[in-house]
Amino acid sequence: MKRFSTFCYAFAVFGGVSAVAAVAADQSVHQKGRVFSVEALKVKTGEAVVFVNDDTVPHNVMSTSAGNEFNLGSVAPGTAMPVKFDKAGSVQVICAIHPRMKMTVTVD
């Protein structure tokens, strides 16, 4: 399961077919250099965003926006976490550790 997921993820994000990679990359948020790779992202209700810690330090991605609360806790480098958003609205996503890291996921 784990190995399969790794393959999946590699497929979705680092996939050899550039057209796939480019589109898929829109759905993931990278954290290299203590910044989110995008400031804003749009998804449909029930869709997921993959938060990828491709940095050298742990990150704690979370949100307290009503209906879409989540807290990934301290996520080690080399770990990606999918988060599915079920309520339409604007989700303010932060990293609890690094105040420079802020972004918005718009769910509609």
Added chain:
Amino acid sequence: MPNIVFRGPVLRSAALACLASIAAAALAGSQTFAAATIGAPITVPVPAPQKGSAESLKDEYRRPAEIPFPASNPFTPEKLKLGKTLYYDTRLSGSGAQSCASCHNPGYGWGDGLAKGVGDGMKELKRRSPTIVNAAWGLIFMWDGRAPSLEEQALGPIQAAVEMNMPIEKLLERLNSITEYKTLFEAAFPGEGITPAGIGKAIATFERTAISGWAPFDSWIDGDAKAISASAQRGFALFNGKAQCNTCHVGWNFTDDSFHDIGLPDADIGRGAFLGVAVKMRQAFKTPGLRDISRRSPFMHDGSMATLEAVVEHYDTGGVARPSRSDLIKPLGLTVEEKADLVAFLKTLSGSSDVIAQPIQPR
């Protein structure tokens, strides 16, 4: 899962299998209340940390050429003059005995040399007075991050009962009764009179000019190979390597402006007061910069460490292991020599100490 466009039959089936597995994983880890659903963690390849040359590592520590002033409060010499005068004026406190400089004194590396600040009525504060040196580069202020800007921060201690204990209306009245202040405010903020916003902007402008001086470390970064000792050079390598201090003390000012619990034994919850839902923020404090560090012992938010040797000893043991402690803090296994090298390195960060002229206070 998101609307990923997959091309070709083989890729498509692989992709569908992927989606199914991720969806299943998401369900497995699902929470029951109305909230976003967290899926199972996925291991991803992380590019190995670049084993850059010593030279490219040095580039990360080069001093910036200019002080950043925000567009909302650009530098003017008039604001600087007013701000410096206010900063040193004890009449900003209710007792008339304390100024900002009482606790953020250039003579003590812009701190006060005490383990905990001493406020109105000589009462001890909860935490140590931090330095304001290089605050121009700061992102968020106070040990627990409760102040978003220097402009807003300045009005806090003036009014805080435990610190300067001066209601803002009373302060405006007092400043208005001093003719020279009217002139200083008019020059800095023409036509605006004496306002709380003006006080904040002027003091912030002055604070942004409190910069750490050129240090032996800077000469070394600049190419003078003999500017720091061999021991300090080994300390620099440890700082960026085995001791991994640079995972939090980042860049030329040695801070990530972020919050970590480094395992100090006191009970202060720090950042936890604002982000208590995040376990890692309970007992987390803002990473202090390390410029001019040897000028402002004792160290830490509670002033609990008298020397840099004690600080390095703390990191070597990893402090109190608890859920909130940063994953980056763990026993380091440093040798006696390595500890001495780290301390030698930290001591190269203190700059030339210019004499700072105190302003003559307006009457």
